[in-house]
Structures are given as C-alpha cells and as structure tokens.
Amino acid sequence: MTMPSQPLISIIVPVYNVERYLDQCMQSLVCQTYANLEIIMVDDGSTDSSGEKCDTWAERDSRIRVIHQSNAGLAAARNTGLDAAAGVYIGFVDSDDHVLPDMFGTLMRNMENADADLSIVSYAREGLDGKTYCNALPGKKMVMTSEDAFKYVNIHGYFYVVAWDKLAKKELFDGLRYPVDAQYAEDSPVTYQLLDRAERIVYESAPLYRYRMTEGSQSHGITDKFAQSTGNMLELVRRKYPQDEPYAAYGHLESIVGTCNRIILAHKRKEWSGFERYARVRLRNLLPLVEKYGLLSRSQLLQWKLLVVSPALYSVMYRCYKRRHPEISSH
Structure with missing residues (x-):
C-alpha cells in the first residue's frame, strides 16, 4: 500500500544583498521535516555574492529554483515568485531570517486537520546577541472565520499582517x-485580503519563525502606507464584519500613532504636518468607540488623547520616553 503523496508547498524567498545570512536561511528550509517543497529564490538584482549563493544552493538541492531579475523591490520579488509557483500551497520566508525544522510541517498539519484555507503560526524576534523574544500568548490554537480573524489581527498577543508566518492555498x-x-x-x-478570502483560518502560537533584528530592522523610514492599509481594512470590516469594528478601529489608530511616533523621532513634524492633522481627526473620531470597548490601557488612552489635544507636548514626552526605553518599538 503506497502512502498518499504530500501536497507541494512553494516557498518564495526574495533575496537582496543578504550574503551574511542567506546560508542559514536556506539550510533551515532544506532541512524542513516536510519534504515536498519547491523553494523559489528570487534574486532581486543583488550586488553582493547573494546571486552566486542562490545558484550554488540550486546545484545542491533539486527542489530549489532560482530566478534572477533586475532590482525592483521586495514586493516585486514576491510577485515574481507567485507567478512562478507550481505548489498547491504558498509560503514566504525572508532571506535574512530562518525557520525551525517543523514550521512548514506544522502549518500543513494544522491546515489539513482544520480543513482550513490559511494556516498561521507565530514568530520570535532574534536579536544581534542571538536571544529571542516572542510576544504571542503561549499555548493558543484556534480555528476561526474571517470575522474572528479581523478581531485577533487587531489586538496584541496573536498574529500580525506579515507575509512570512503563514501558509495559504494558492x-x-x-x-x-x-x-x-x-x-x-x-x-x-x-494579508487583509487573505484573511477576508479564507473561509477557515487556523492559528497556533508556537513561534516557529525567526525574524532577525538587524541594524536596520527598526529604521523602516516614514511612510503613511500602513495607515492607509489599515484604513482600508477598517472600511472592509465595517462593510462585511461590523461586529469587529472596535478592533479594526483600534488597529487603525495604532498604525496612525506608530507613524506619528516615527515622524517625531525623525524630527520631521513640519514636513508631515498634513499627516499629523489627519491623525488627530481620526483619533478624535474613533477613540470613543475604542475606549467604550475597553481596548486601551489607561496610560495608552491618556497618551493618545494628549496627541489629539497637544501634539507638541506629546512629541516632547514621547522623545523623553524613547530616550529612557530605546528598546521598545515605535508603536
């Protein structure tokens, strides 16, 4: 009697100037307990030895395919991988990170046991000293609908909107x-579209992905794209999952305040004055709903209200806070 074959998983690995970390990443993938993998390395115009390392890995393992392209950015590299993927399931791993041996086995096992369309695990941040930190609540395992998912993705201790701790039906x-x-x-x-499209979603809080905190991990510049994205998410939730509106509003406001915090630390309030005005309007409109449902600690509520009333005073206090606690991210 022959055993049924494992479904093919396509793991897409965008690669750009990561010669220092690429071998550890790839070693963690070729050693996965789940064997039926197609590993697509998309070399996005690397100028160091990363492109050559990709080719070397493809020679070592027949499951690895390499696509070399001109530099077009992380999103374009992921899209190239998606266009080329032959797997029934899709996963992503960033090339400066690595994964534990049973990550894709766990994702697939949970997917099949729950008859889900999307499977999610947790991740741990790995510092320059090798120490790891995970802020997911331990021991959680749940099967959920899209409505459930838009609640949990917007509160702390569960899962996030990142691409690389998930496995999705193609x-x-x-x-x-x-x-x-x-x-x-x-x-x-x-990620928001995946949560909306999936009929069943399974989540396990085991931190099987290792997100490497490199020198530039915390300095992602200033962008209003995440605030725009969470704003679109809020509109989607209002339209399709209205019971989740307080959670979506909280997630949206948190992304807005996080952007304001980065603006403050970069001393660019003048250049981003329009965003600051937008932030104060959104906070004024949505804070009552979030406060009503008890989604904010008292200290967080006071801080956000201060940003509405006096952005100048808030910025002074936030810079003082960051001087005392530089290790805490700018959310």
Whole structure:
C-alpha cells in the first residue's frame, strides 16, 4: 500500500544583498521535516555574492529554483515568485531570517486537520546577541472565520499582517499581488485580503519563525502606507464584519500613532504636518468607540488623547520616553 503523496508547498524567498545570512536561511528550509517543497529564490538584482549563493544552493538541492531579475523591490520579488509557483500551497520566508525544522510541517498539519484555507503560526524576534523574544500568548490554537480573524489581527498577543508566518492555498492569491509602489508595509493589504478570502483560518502560537533584528530592522523610514492599509481594512470590516469594528478601529489608530511616533523621532513634524492633522481627526473620531470597548490601557488612552489635544507636548514626552526605553518599538 503506497502512502498518499504530500501536497507541494512553494516557498518564495526574495533575496537582496543578504550574503551574511542567506546560508542559514536556506539550510533551515532544506532541512524542513516536510519534504515536498519547491523553494523559489528570487534574486532581486543583488550586488553582493547573494546571486552566486542562490545558484550554488540550486546545484545542491533539486527542489530549489532560482530566478534572477533586475532590482525592483521586495514586493516585486514576491510577485515574481507567485507567478512562478507550481505548489498547491504558498509560503514566504525572508532571506535574512530562518525557520525551525517543523514550521512548514506544522502549518500543513494544522491546515489539513482544520480543513482550513490559511494556516498561521507565530514568530520570535532574534536579536544581534542571538536571544529571542516572542510576544504571542503561549499555548493558543484556534480555528476561526474571517470575522474572528479581523478581531485577533487587531489586538496584541496573536498574529500580525506579515507575509512570512503563514501558509495559504494558492487560489487565495488569484488576482492578488503585493503593491510594488509600497517601499514598506507591503504585506498588510495582501494579508487583509487573505484573511477576508479564507473561509477557515487556523492559528497556533508556537513561534516557529525567526525574524532577525538587524541594524536596520527598526529604521523602516516614514511612510503613511500602513495607515492607509489599515484604513482600508477598517472600511472592509465595517462593510462585511461590523461586529469587529472596535478592533479594526483600534488597529487603525495604532498604525496612525506608530507613524506619528516615527515622524517625531525623525524630527520631521513640519514636513508631515498634513499627516499629523489627519491623525488627530481620526483619533478624535474613533477613540470613543475604542475606549467604550475597553481596548486601551489607561496610560495608552491618556497618551493618545494628549496627541489629539497637544501634539507638541506629546512629541516632547514621547522623545523623553524613547530616550529612557530605546528598546521598545515605535508603536
């Protein structure tokens, strides 16, 4: 009696100037306990030895395919991989990160056991000293609808809008690609669409992905793209999952305040004065709903109200706070 074959998973790995980390990433993929993999390395115009390393890995393992292209950015590299993927399921791994041996086995096992369209695990941040930190609530495993998912993606301790801790049925990506005009936060609009399209979603909080905190991890520049994306998410939730509106409003406001915080730290309030005005209007309109449902701590509520009333005082206090706590991200 022959065992049924495992479904093919396509893992898309965008590669750009990561010669220092690429071998660890690829070693973690070829050693996965789930063997039926197609690993698509998209060399996005690397100027270091990353492109040659890709070719070397393809020679070592027949499951690896390499596509070399001119530099077009992370979103374009992911799209190239999606266009080339032959798998029934799609996953992503960033080439400066790595994964634990049973990550894709766990994602697939949960997918099949739950008869789900989208499977999610958690991740741990890995610092320069090798220490790891995960802020997901431990021991969580749940099967959910899209309505449930738009609640949990907007509160802390569960899952996020990143591309690389998920496994999706390929058909969820039909007509869906990453926005190439977004330098940062290109994951979020696609992730929100996946959550909306999937009929059943399974989540396990095991931190099986390792997100490497490199020198530039916290300095993602200033962009209003994530605030725009969460604003679109809020409109989608109002239209299709109105019970989740308080959670979506909280997620949207958090992305707005996070953007304001980065503007403050970069001393660019004048250049971004229009966004600051937008932020104050949104906070004024949505804070009562979020406060009513108890989604804010008292200190967070006071901080956000201060941003509405006096952005200048808020900016002074936030810079003082960051001087005392430089390790905390700018949310």
